[in-house]
Amino acid sequence: MIIKNKAIIEDDWTVLRLNEQESAGNVVVAAGKMIVPLKVWLAQRDALQQRTEIGVWLASDERPEDLQGDIHKFSVIAVDFPKFSDGRGYSIAYNLRARLGYTGELRAIGDVLRDQLFYMQRVGFDAFAPRPDRKIGDALKALTDFSEVYQASFDQKLPLFRRAPRKGNSTAGLINE
Amino acid sequence: MYRYDEYDQQIVDERVKQYRDQVRRRLSGELTEEEFLPLRLQNGLYMQIHGYMLRIAVPYGLISSRQMRMFAHIARKYDRGYGHFTTRQNIQFNWLKLEETPDILADLASVEMHAIQTSGNCVRNITSDEFAGVAWDEVVDPRPYAEILRQWSTFHPEFAYLPRKFKIAISGGKEDRAAISAHDIGLSVTKNAQGKTGFRVLVGGGLGRTPIIGSEICEFLPWQHVLTYVESILRVYNQYGRRDNKYKARIKILVKALGIDEFRRQVEADWADLKDGPGTLTVEEVNRVASFFTDPAYEILADHDSQLNAFQADSRSFSNWMSRNVKPHRVPGYAIVVLSLKKPGNAPGDATAEQMEVVADLADRYSLGELRVTHKQNLVLADVRQKDLIRLWQEATAHELTAPNIGLLTDMISCPGAEFCTLANARSIPLAISIAKRFEDLDFQHDIGEIDINISGCVNACGQHHIGNIGITGVEKKDHDEWYQVSLGGAEGNHSAIGKIIGPSFTFNQVPEVINRLLQVYLRERIEAESFIDTVRRMGHTPFKEHVYATDFDGEEEESVDKHAVIPAQYSVPYYSPRF
Numbered sequence A: 001m002i003i004k005n006k007a008i009i010e011d012d013w014t015v016l017r018l019n020e021q022e023s024a025g026n027v028v029v030a031a032g033k034m035i036v037p038l039k040v041w042l043a044q045r046d047a048l049q050q051r052t053e054i055g056v057w058l059a060s061d062e063r064p065e066d067l068q069g070d071i072h073k074f075s076v077i078a079v080d081f082p083k084f085s086d087g088r089g090y091s092i093a094y095n096l097r098a099r100l101g102y103t104g105e106l107r108a109i110g111d112v113l114r115d116q117l118f119y120m121q122r123v124g125f126d127a128f129a130p131r132p133d134r135k136i137g138d139a140l141k142a143l144t145d146f147s148e149v150y151q152a153s154f155d156q157k158l159p160l161f162r163r164a165p166r167k168g169n170s171t172a173g174l175i176n177e
Numbered sequence B: 001m002y003r004y005d006e007y008d009q010q011i012v013d014e015r016v017k018q019y020r021d022q023v024r025r026r027l028s029g030e031l032t033e034e035e036f037l038p039l040r041l042q043n044g045l046y047m048q049i050h051g052y053m054l055r056i057a058v059p060y061g062l063i064s065s066r067q068m069r070m071f072a073h074i075a076r077k078y079d080r081g082y083g084h085f086t087t088r089q090n091i092q093f094n095w096l097k098l099e100e101t102p103d104i105l106a107d108l109a110s111v112e113m114h115a116i117q118t119s120g121n122c123v124r125n126i127t128s129d130e131f132a133g134v135a136w137d138e139v140v141d142p143r144p145y146a147e148i149l150r151q152w153s154t155f156h157p158e159f160a161y162l163p164r165k166f167k168i169a170i171s172g173g174k175e176d177r178a179a180i181s182a183h184d185i186g187l188s189v190t191k192n193a194q195g196k197t198g199f200r201v202l203v204g205g206g207l208g209r210t211p212i213i214g215s216e217i218c219e220f221l222p223w224q225h226v227l228t229y230v231e232s233i234l235r236v237y238n239q240y241g242r243r244d245n246k247y248k249a250r251i252k253i254l255v256k257a258l259g260i261d262e263f264r265r266q267v268e269a270d271w272a273d274l275k276d277g278p279g280t281l282t283v284e285e286v287n288r289v290a291s292f293f294t295d296p297a298y299e300i301l302a303d304h305d306s307q308l309n310a311f312q313a314d315s316r317s318f319s320n321w322m323s324r325n326v327k328p329h330r331v332p333g334y335a336i337v338v339l340s341l342k343k344p345g346n347a348p349g350d351a352t353a354e355q356m357e358v359v360a361d362l363a364d365r366y367s368l369g370e371l372r373v374t375h376k377q378n379l380v381l382a383d384v385r386q387k388d389l390i391r392l393w394q395e396a397t398a399h400e401l402t403a404p405n406i407g408l409l410t411d412m413i414s415c416p417g418a419e420f421c422t423l424a425n426a427r428s429i430p431l432a433i434s435i436a437k438r439f440e441d442l443d444f445q446h447d448i449g450e451i452d453i454n455i456s457g458c459v460n461a462c463g464q465h466h467i468g469n470i471g472i473t474g475v476e477k478k479d480h481d482e483w484y485q486v487s488l489g490g491a492e493g494n495h496s497a498i499g500k501i502i503g504p505s506f507t508f509n510q511v512p513e514v515i516n517r518l519l520q521v522y523l524r525e526r527i528e529a530e531s532f533i534d535t536v537r538r539m540g541h542t543p544f545k546e547h548v549y550a551t552d553f554d555g556e557e558e559e560s561v562d563k564h565a566v567i568p569a570q571y572s573v574p575y576y577s578p579r580f
Helices: A037-045 A062-073 A088-098 A116-123 A136-144 B006-027 B032-043 B065-078 B098-109 B145-154 B223-240 B252-259 B258-272 B283-293 B306-314 B316-325 B351-364 B386-397 B429-438 B442-448 B507-527 B533-538 B542-550
Strands: A002-004 A007-009 A034-037 A055-058 A076-081 A107-112 B045-047 B052-056 B062-064 B082-085 B091-096 B166-171 B185-191 B196-203 B215-222 B325-330 B332-338 B349-354 B370-374 B377-383 B453-456 B470-475 B482-487
Touching: A002 A076, A002 A107, A007 A136, A034 A037, A037 A055, A037 A062, A062 A088, A076 A088, A088 A107, A088 A116, A088 B223, A107 B507, A116 A136, A116 B429, A136 B098, B006 B032, B032 B351, B062 B065, B062 B252, B065 B082, B065 B091, B065 B098, B065 B351, B065 B370, B082 B351, B091 B098, B145 B166, B145 B223, B145 B283, B185 B223, B215 B223, B215 B258, B223 B252, B252 B258, B252 B429, B306 B316, B306 B386, B316 B325, B316 B332, B316 B386, B325 B533, B332 B351, B332 B386, B332 B542, B349 B351, B377 B386, B429 B453, B429 B507, B429 B542, B442 B507, B470 B507, B482 B507, B482 B542, B507 B533, B507 B542, B533 B542
Parallel strands: A034 A055, A055 A076, A076 A107, B166 B185, B453 B470
Antiparallel strands: A002 A007, B045 B052, B052 B091, B062 B370, B082 B091, B082 B349, B185 B196, B196 B215, B325 B332, B332 B377, B370 B377, B470 B482
């Protein structure tokens, strides 16, 4: 089960994680809907891109730019959070969405916990695979923790000050440039 | 000052609700302590020696009398009747119960306050010049920009889990009173030759284990771009800052590793598509926020009230206070008053609930209902009519708020130290008190003049020891003994510098004598009105070092029978520390 577009749904994708004996070049990618590590994608690109449905995942120290020309080939791109406190995945997501123009499913995987979901959805994640030891229904609630935000990000392109009339005198004439 | 509108209030109210649920889940065991830790930290809640400590944000140090009264209420209801003002212009309460913290936040939200991002690896409370808006040397009022940055950084989704904490300071005077070069980002709001407003941007300054003065990344950034430019700095840092070693994770290490030119290139590459985008500030937004900081209706008054001069001639104490604690205001007939929280014998930066109520009353009566917290852990009444100074002084004196020592030796910065903090190696507050006692004599303090003595209980430098003219740092040696390193030559302001350690460390009881010896060299060598730091700069460190180590220290330490015995605190806060 995952959360996608603010609903709990069945998930038929499998995330491939390499064990110590496997290498990106020689690991056998099983048939079916697989989300493969970036390294595997880069090493086995010719074969993998023949598949009708393929996904890729990025580690927190990898660069989304490495996918650039291939971005439209994926049904899902996932970003791994090795620890919930590793915040690089937020910038990876922002860059994928805002800079590289990725519009497909963007999924948070790894140490994904309820209290980070609100931030994750703001930078462009639309799918979340919360840690399996937690109640997924509880995690869903976090997406509505806040009903208003100050700053722009991917979900909200305009900062609050460009969207809403706010208290104060905006024609005070204290700065005119 | 800034007042919340329905958006600000809603965000803070929803935060209280979110946090209340997080605490509920922690208490029920649904959240592990490891998972709860970053959540509570992003809400300023630490687990310290005695229990939970809550750090409450005082945005850029500005606070209303109503908010100050709420602090008094919290001190009485949830704590032990006092609070501690910090070097980042916040306040900390030390003796809280976890299950009560959601109620404290709800109380705070009722007066437009919160504890959001006062800790954790995120953008912390923005600090600023305590004299903003009234300073005699102000070029541009930094408060509107501080508030704009506060809103922008509050719950920024991308920068809540940075490699390490991130501190931004902003100043707008000719003299920097916000220590901007000791911050991750330092902003100096100014005007260029064409009269346009903009920012000089420094990056990668910081204290801690690796003290570094910030480097200039942009000489003049037009005001419209401040949010997007800061965003790009943070994005580069979030992606490339080190996460493998806590002590190398601050942005200063990244800036140093890349070099400022390469770091700037990366920031500007990231910024290219943000520049002039929707994050760009508008004239309307700056005007809107600035409209909360317009001048009050100042009365037309004459400077130098004659009554004041007569009273100064009569009262030495008042005259001392006038010369140290009262600063020039840019409007004639007004003055800026610094209320000292450094009365020798008291813990630096501590205020009792009663004192908080008194200062709130004083603010209402004499300073338009507003106060500021200074990074030197004092309080400021920014808009006092000169003709009210005598009455104000008399009333404040009755509550130990008029020690005439601002900028002098006993106006020390001190972190809470090992009695409170789990990081500290050594006590800070008792040492500050011991130094203050040794040099209590006011004539001596006035003779020494301006000097900054900053004390930190460990290398993390909450007491900003690196930028003290004399810096004192607690270091741990074997068997948990307390030792202190002494550094010399640090400074804040426009001529910021990092102090250098003078040599082997000292015991608790030796430190006051070390300071005495440093001062003796100054008294011997100074030329006319030269300040301590100027003498140090002119002479170099050698004569100071030589004199300190030339002779033994009298009266070796009294050996206590049991080093780990519980010793009652030596000052008036009623508790026993488990460590000392």
